Amino acid sequence: MGKKFSLIIFTKTREVKKTFCILLLLLSVQHLHAQRILDITKKYYRYDPFKSSFGFFVQHLTNDPGLLEKTISKITDSTLYFFEGTYKSHAPFSFKTQKTKVVLAEREQPADSSGTGKSILLYQMAGYAPAGAGSKKMVEEEFKKFIRKYKDGFSEVTTRKFESRNNAHGEICEFNKGALPFAPLTVAWSSDKAGTENIFVITIRFVIIENRAYLPFLNQEWIPRNNADFE
Numbered sequence: 001m002g003k004k005f006s007l008i009i010f011t012k013t014r015e016v017k018k019t020f021c022i023l024l025l026l027l028s029v030q031h032l033h034a035q036r037i038l039d040i041t042k043k044y045y046r047y048d049p050f051k052s053s054f055g056f057f058v059q060h061l062t063n064d065p066g067l068l069e070k071t072i073s074k075i076t077d078s079t080l081y082f083f084e085g086t087y088k089s090h091a092p093f094s095f096k097t098q099k100t101k102v103v104l105a106e107r108e109q110p111a112d113s114s115g116t117g118k119s120i121l122l123y124q125m126a127g128y129a130p131a132g133a134g135s136k137k138m139v140e141e142e143f144k145k146f147i148r149k150y151k152d153g154f155s156e157v158t159t160r161k162f163e164s165r166n167n168a169h170g171e172i173c174e175f176n177k178g179a180l181p182f183a184p185l186t187v188a189w190s191s192d193k194a195g196t197e198n199i200f201v202i203t204i205r206f207v208i209i210e211n212r213a214y215l216p217f218l219n220q221e222w223i224p225r226n227n228a229d230f231e
Helices: 002-044 054-062 133-150
Strands: 067-073 082-087 099-108 119-129 156-163 169-176 185-191 198-209 212-216 222-224
Touching (some): 002 185, 054 212, 119 133, 133 198
Antiparallel strands (some): 067 082, 099 119, 119 198, 156 169, 169 185
């Protein structure tokens, strides 16, 4: 009886450990897209919106001494928040840039099943390469390299070509994961037909809850992104 009872306990313990390992693995996989965005934020952006309160982040971003030509539109009854600035020396890309722009802009999300919409923030970093066919090839290669490096962790990586009315053409890639309420990451490259403006753009999307930046998670939940959560 004692040996049989011990065997049952041992078997159940193994099952519990196995279940725990599976749950841990699933949680790690589900959070992998957030880790990828953490890596991107550290590599390309001067300020991380997930490290501190959102107000502290905005204060440091908008007062960055390395920014020129700043534009700020604050929230009113008819307008959403918008900030844009041009860096004089920040160049995080592998290609040579003439200038690098940063944008932080608020966008309204369509209403969900409850009839309410949630505003999202778009945090963009755009590199402008010099004119010429060689620069066009470089921004296109940066686009492909970025996808290869960061696609792990996203179950849906969708690329499509586009051509705008002003004759600019290029590609855009959305990084998504199943039931996420919106794509947290997008990259794109574009060039006009004359090859005078060649651009590579990274866009990270998140929401603000109680003055903190959150990334989308499954089932309309949000990941509180502190560095300690992923280190």
